[in-house]
Amino acid sequence: MTVPRHIVASVASLAVGVLGLQASPPVWAAATNAPHQGGTIVVAMTPGVAPNGFLPIYSSATFTNINIQLSALLYKPLLDITPSDTIDFHRSIASRITWNPSGTVYTITLGHRYHWSNGQPITAADIVFSWQIIRAASQPNAPWVFGGQGFGGIPTRWKSVVAVNPSTVRITLNQPSNQEWFIHNGINQLTPLPQSVWDRYPTNMHQELLFLNRLQNSPLAPQYRVVDGPFRLTQYTPNDEWIFTPNPNYGGHRAYISRLIFQYETSDANEFIALKGGTVQVGYVPFALLSSARALSADAISPFYAFGFNYLDLNMSSKAGFIGRQFSQLYVRQALQMGINQPAMIKSFYHNEAVEDFSPIPAKPRTEFFDPSLKNPYPFDPRRGRALMEQHGWHLDHGVWTKGGHRFAFTLMYGNGSIAANSSLQLLAYDWGQEGFDVHLEPENASTAFGVMVGPKQSAWQMAYFPEGYWTYEPDYYPTGGGLFLPHAGGNYSHYQNATMNQLIAATYRPATTLAQSQARMFRYEAWAAHDLPVLYMPYYPALLVHSDSVHGVVRTENPVSILYSANDWWVS
Structure with a gap:
């Protein structure tokens, strides 16, 4: 939905048929101050836009930027896409992907850094379960339509997805495919879901889809308590605010802040007032009010062109x-x-x-x-x-x-x-x-x-x-x-x-x-x-990102390719 990206990592990587731990982590600019623990950051959402689905397997009705961004706080994507559109396997659930010369068989090896918040490991069965949902929701008579259908050859190019062992998944396609395209657009849609928590109807996928659809926008349901992302959603009021708190068992960098609040905004003017008054610390300046931006004396503004x-x-x-x-x-x-x-x-x-x-x-x-x-x-x-x-x-x-x-x-x-x-x-x-x-x-x-x-x-x-x-x-x-x-x-x-x-x-x-x-x-x-x-x-315009001078890490961790929030790296002075 929301910098530069590159067509292929290199011709050499295509020939070798391996993506894995040799990938380099992204280089972020150095922070100017030492981070502090605690504090609350309030983020203003785009006026008139509210999340309506928190599962990372999206229907056509929930396939929106805000849903992708908020669900990724709960459920970590399989692959970490960097600001240069490469894959950082050091920060990914998958530690390695290999493929055969024709690009028809792909083997995913799962790392051990990340796990579910209840202490259970993320397994190949969780990946296969996500695929079963995607495949079922991509069929003509499904009760809801998978929003990512068509990306990465889903479902027409996919022949099978099997768990070879608890940490290995093998995907077989029915025809040779551009490896970079398939890994970025296909494999990366297999965001793991904990099968032990969500697989209510293991022998009836139609009923399972109905069950998932009922809970798409019920983020306080017990199933959402088991996550592998940096945050958990602990409280919300529809069309008002969504409150996240850190996942204490997160396998990656754990959040500095104590609370992350996403606030619904009814208009540009209301968001501007909230930024000016300090009740919102991260948001956007509307173009219509750009000439008044000098009133935001305690804030920094930076244009953000997403791809x-x-x-x-x-x-x-x-x-x-x-x-x-x-x-x-x-x-x-x-x-x-x-x-x-x-x-x-x-x-x-x-x-x-x-x-x-x-x-x-x-x-x-x-x-x-x-x-x-x-x-x-x-x-x-x-x-x-x-x-x-x-x-x-x-x-x-x-x-x-x-x-x-x-x-x-x-x-x-x-x-x-x-x-x-x-x-x-x-x-x-x-x-x-x-x-x-x-x-x-x-x-x-x-x-x-x-x-x-x-x-x-x-x-x-x-x-x-x-x-x-x-x-x-x-x-x-x-x-x-x-x-x-x-x-x-x-x-x-x-x-x-x-x-x-x-x-x-x-x-x-x-x-x-x-x-x-x-x-x-x-x-x-x-x-x-x-x-x-x-x-x-229509004209393509940047977002004018605003953050309070007391909030650090927002611009430094911007990712114009994935557009995901790295709020676990933000901190308040």
């Missing part, structure tokens, strides 16, 4: 009626994209801090995945957009495109919150209106709007935008578009389908013999995604 992109979803489902059929036409998407005035939004609402987005791989932060020769195929040009609509038989009737008795009118549902994002949408609606599209803006609570978009009624929405929840590349750390744009992918909320896109994504999954070959495949996918517009691209 991702910002976009609008269009409902192209065959069940979405007339508008769905129009959105599935490329020329319509082209006309709409040419009506998005990204330069004006960046200048007027983002203080020139954002960058124009025109593909799934952002120009900033610059990475080896981004093709520097790629140009924006559809810059702001409403005159060209109008000409395109006219070429396809549309005519203006009272300023609105009309064809065959149908007016081109639709509703854009969006998660209400940021003043800058709301202002951008007002400008967008005006520009589209000038171009001939009749758009009605419908603000909603972000969680409510997201629930509508991923719900079973595919005709319930037409266009959607989540400005505070743009896509960032986790768990798809190797940023192919499989989980976004393949049919039935967990992140393909637009129901987009295109044969060329499918072929280009499939090419990125094949083993590469050189870095140049792997990069060329990514560039071809990226160029097609810019041309074919599976989504509509």
Whole structure:
């Protein structure tokens, strides 16, 4: 959802077929003061956004940044992804991964550093149990849909996952695969769950999925008492606050602080007031209030560009009626994209801090995945957009495109919150209106709007935008578009389908013999995604991270790739 990342660690690692303890830990900047024990840190959440799922195996309805971030405090991911997009096996549950030359068989060796909070070891059976849940939730008749479906070849490329012994897991695929892609995007989704605690229905996976779904948003249920992450959730009030305390049996670096509180915010203004008053120690300055940031005299501000992109979803489902059929036409998407005035939004609402987005791989932060020769195929040009609509038989009737008795009118549902994002949408609606599209803006609570978009009624929405929840590349750390744009992918909320896109994504999954070959495949996918517009691209902007001068370690431990909180390394002076 939220720096640079690299396509492969090295050609040598591909040839050897081993990732393990030889990996180096990330280098963090040195702290300026000695850490202190104790204290409370309050973190403001994005306005209007609240967690709704704490299990690390996400449904399509819980597959959001805030859920990923908070559940990782309880359940440590299998692999530790570094800020440079490598794997640090010193800080991972897995101590080593090996594979055969064809990239079809992978062997995971578990280390002994981490364990469950009840003293039991993390075993291969826990990994296999997580896979059984993922596989069952990826089937057509599952009671809920696994949110990571499509990433890392889940489930179509996976043949078997077996426990060889208590500390070894073997995964077999049904075809050769790009090893870096599979390890980053596939294996890393196997976050361990304690089988002895959660496996209520061992012979009935349908009932097990229903059981897990009932407890997704019940983090005080007894099952959540057994964790392997640095914190435990000990108290919460819905739409108010979520209180975490340290896990005293954590196998990694144990937290300095005594309490970590995530606080729900209703608006940018309320968050700013809380930061100014000192009741919140970590949060974000909204762009609309950036000119007032000097009032935060006891705080430090730093821009934070995560690796991702910002976009609008269009409902192209065959069940979405007339508008769905129009959105599935490329020329319509082209006309709409040419009506998005990204330069004006960046200048007027983002203080020139954002960058124009025109593909799934952002120009900033610059990475080896981004093709520097790629140009924006559809810059702001409403005159060209109008000409395109006219070429396809549309005519203006009272300023609105009309064809065959149908007016081109639709509703854009969006998660209400940021003043800058709301202002951008007002400008967008005006520009589209000038171009001939009749758009009605419908603000909603972000969680409510997201629930509508991923719900079973595919005709319930037409266009959607989540400005505070743009896509960032986790768990798809190797940023192919499989989980976004393949049919039935967990992140393909637009129901987009295109044969060329499918072929280009499939090419990125094949083993590469050189870095140049792997990069060329990514560039071809990226160029097609810019041309074919599976989504509509919006300006990509950084978060303006704020922390109190009394809180240390926040910026030093930022990870723009995983976007996970390393709050166990924060401390209060």
